[in-house]
C-alpha cells in the first residue's frame with residue numbers, strides 16, 4: 001500500500017508559469033482526508049513551502065531547497081542538510097565568471113535559504129556546471145527548469161525523503177513520488193513507485209516507473225487517480 005505521496009511543486013503541481021492546478025489541490029485534499037501523508041518536495045524555500053502546505057491543506061511535512069532542508073509536520077524540528085557556505089563560495093566563482101562575460105547572475109530568495117543557492121536561468125546551466133568542474137568545486141549544479149541551484153554533494157530530495165520516511169515510520173517502498181525535473185530523479189528512484197509527469201525532462205522520465213500522458217498538474221491528478229482509484233471512484 002502506498003501510504004505517502006511525495007510530490008514536486010513547480011512543473012508538477014503548477015504549470016510552466018507557476019500557476020497551481022486547482023484539481024491537483026483537490027486531489028491532495030482527498031489524499032490527506034484519507035490518511036495518506038502528502039510531502040511537498042521542492043527547490044523552494046521553507047517559508048514558501050509552509051504557506052503552500054497551509055493553503056493546500058497538508059500537515060506541513062516538507063522537503064525544501066532540493067533536500068537541503070526537510071521537516072516532519074509543521075511542529076517538527078527543521079533539519080538542515082549540507083553546507084550552504086560551499087554553495088555561496090561556488091556562486092561567487094560563477095558570478096565573477098559570468099560578470100566577465102557581461103552577464104549578471106540574479107540570486108533567488110537568498111535571505112530565506114538555509115542550505116542551497118538558487119539563481120535565475122539567464123545563463124546556460126551546462127556552462128555553469130563546466131566552470132564548477134574546471135575550478136574543482138565540490139558542488140552540484142541542478143537545473144529545475146525554474147531556477148539553477150547549487151547543492152552540496154549528497155543533498156537531494158531523495159536523501160531527504162529517505163530520512164523523512166524513517167521519521168514517519170513509512171518504508172520508502174510505500175511512497176509514491178511524482179516529479180518533472182533533474183532535481184526529482186533521486187526521489188523518484190528512491191520511492192517504491194516513481195512517476196514523471198508528461199512535461200518531465202528525458203532523464204526524469206527515464207528514472208520513473210510510469211510517465212503520465214498528461215502534463216503538469218493534470219499529470220499529477222492522473223497519477224494519483226491511477227494509484228488511489230478507490231478514493232476517486234466515489
Ligand SMILES: O=C(O)COP(=O)(O)O
Pocket residue numbers: 008009010011041042043044118144145146147148181183
Ligand atoms: O525551486 C525550483 O527551482 C523548482 O522547484 P520544484 O522543485 O518545486 O520544481
Ligand SMILES: [Mg+2]
Pocket residue numbers: 008009010011012144179180181
Ligand atoms: Mg519541478
